[in-house]
Amino acid sequence: MRQNRGRQTSWLQNSTDGNLRCCSGKVAGWVVLWVYKVAVDRQQQELLLPMIVALDVYYRQQQAKAVAVTFEAWDSTTLTNKHEAKLSGLEPYEPGAFYKRELPCLLAVLERVDLKEVNYVVIDGYVVLDDDNRPGLGWHLYQHLEEKVPVIGVAKTRFYHSGRQVVGVLRGQSKSSLYITSAGTDVATAAAFIGKMAGFYRIPALLHELDSLTRS
Template sequence: MKLIVAVHVDGAQATAAAVAFEAWDAAEATKTYVCRIAHVEKAVRGELDLRELPCVMQLLREHGLAPELVLFEGFVHLDADETPGLGQHLHQALGGKVPVVGVSKRGLPGLSAQFEVMREDEAPPLFVTCAGIDIGAAKARLRGMHGRKRVPTLMKLAARLAKNQD
């Protein structure tokens, strides 16, 4: 099973959500999971914000999940030099065995056009970074995900679940 994970931090608490799916073009989740986290540390100014990492790990442990791939909104690498982002830390926390794909609606200064994916003609591109999977394969799979809008349907569902909107 593949998982899309999302974390919503609200003050000192957070909600982590996961949407399980099998086929990349799936319109509906196979199953959904939610985990409430009672305490989240404050972000440290000037440092990479890794507050979501323990939340995702707790979600995986709490529900006994062993995904074949994890997709999330964010960055695996922060630039073309592969400066580690949240996704690289997640990949390492999973023993380097589970591919991690990060998708963002905004770019970063160090990311070139090779990280861009167009899902609809007139919308701005999405930015894809990954670990444990080829960038070309990750982009092709993201491009083929269900949904006619810029952000795939199941990614929107994961974000809504994390924000308690479903």
């Protein structure tokens, strides 16, 4: 009997070890699958992250420097990339048709950006000028982008014809609004985006950095 019990105990130990090894293999497999799923989910989230492009132009006599900066989210604190283009032989300023002078500059620097990855474009100025949707610089840009990328205008001064198509945004302790217009997304949403941008002052930190890069 003792011998049989010994054999039985030995068989149980072998059987238990086998089950343990089997369970260990399953657990390892589950861990691998879980790690793979986390990696895929993270990659998908990264692909869904918006890339936002902000544009600005600075003029020196008959020359212009256009700069495009990119960042991942509206509350980002750092730029992901920057591009510039220098132009000469510009169109003379025409009252009421400012876009004829500035639009070529914006398009030139946008050639350095992969627009397939861009979710929003931010410009310094207006998209629409009044409640009749009279086109501003941003609207002409929106048309050149074949209405595929929403354009948000951030203006520092209120255009005298602007009405319901403009939403004022107060930031920080400033008592002076930024004036937001848009195409491709509703203006209230656009205003909320600009309101949540990083920075304690009236001008969002990344837009201030863009202005400095343009002037340098």
